[in-house]
Amino acid sequence: MNQNRSVSGQAQGVPPRIFSVVQESDVQVDPRPAPLTNMRLALQTLMDCMSAGRDTPRLGAFFGYSGYGKTVAAGFAAARTNAFYVCAKSVWTQRTLLEAIASELGITKMARTAPAILAQVTEHLTIFPRPLVIDEMDFLVKRQAVEIIRDIHDATSIAIMMIGEEDLPAKLKEWERFDNRIRVSTAAQPASDEDTLKLRDHYCLSARIADDLALRFKQACRGCTRRIVTNLIEADAIARDERQANADLAWWGSRPIMNGDLQPRRPQGGAA
Structure with a gap:
């Protein structure tokens, strides 16, 4: 008998199927306008993915240069749509990613193997579909964890928005089956x-x-x-x-502005 499944077939740690499966379209979106440009763009990217049908791509990418406020915008979009939010770290493995997503979903008793945790995650998101926002996606690309996101996308009906650096879309081209599931890619903008x-x-x-x-x-x-x-x-x-x-x-006046440029060296006095 599979140790990671109960007699009824329910994944351990996932709430029992007491109520009928809800639809992601039932998620209420806060209608108030976004304060900043990139908050609006991130929210629109996620909502575009949420409005797609189950049989169409529901992956979105929000990308841009460091310091453009992408993480704040991602958190804003997640809060407005009641999305799950996971921020990847540089040392994460594929299993760490699955554990982080499972924890964010509220799965308290995780299975022993990565495939079984993936089953728990997808079953939970099938019963209780809510969007998923994944920040620092570049780390997951580097760790070859991209296909896990595709597994979750294909097994559920949820929208997934990935946040990354300026070259994230180019990096994702390496995985053709993943890349052709991206519905929309939106570039973060410099502050207006x-x-x-x-x-x-x-x-x-x-x-x-x-x-x-x-x-x-x-x-x-x-x-x-x-x-x-x-x-x-x-x-x-x-x-x-x-x-x-x-x-x-x-x-x-002439006070310096901290913009990352190297300041010219001041002469120390006396001839060189």
Whole structure:
């Protein structure tokens, strides 16, 4: 007898089939508008996959450069759609991935083997279908764990959105059977002026950071959300310490902007 199945055939650790199977289309999506561009794009990518039929591809990719706010956007999309969310780590194996997904699904008693855990995961998602968001997908590509995502996709009706770096779509081309199941690929965008001012209003609570200074940060950081936020927080702290009520570009002056560029070495004095 299979040690990983009960007499009724139910995978261990998966809730019993008491109610009829629900449909992913029954998932309620929060209708409020997304605050930032990449939050909106990630949510739309996931919703496009959710709207697909069972017999059509339901994989989505949201990709872009580091610092564009993809993880925040992924978390936002997951929260708005009540999706399961898993963030991969660099040391994960195929079994670790399955265990992480099973844990996120609430499966408390995992089977002993990876194939049996996969069966638990797919059965749970068949009975209780909710979207799945997988962040740091590049790690799973590197660890040859891509086919597990395809197994889950093919055995269920759920939408799956993968988050990764700029070259994620190119990496996935290596797996043709996986690549042709991707319904939509969406590129994360650099922060817009509107995004920057919204970030300013969210993070700068001690002083009034003027539009011209916030937008200068955006320009110098080439739209990288993480670096924009770093500079906004720094400006807010300096303005607070200096008791500067209105911190504008003229006040900032020649202070450096942290944008990742190497700062020129200052001469030490004296001839070389």
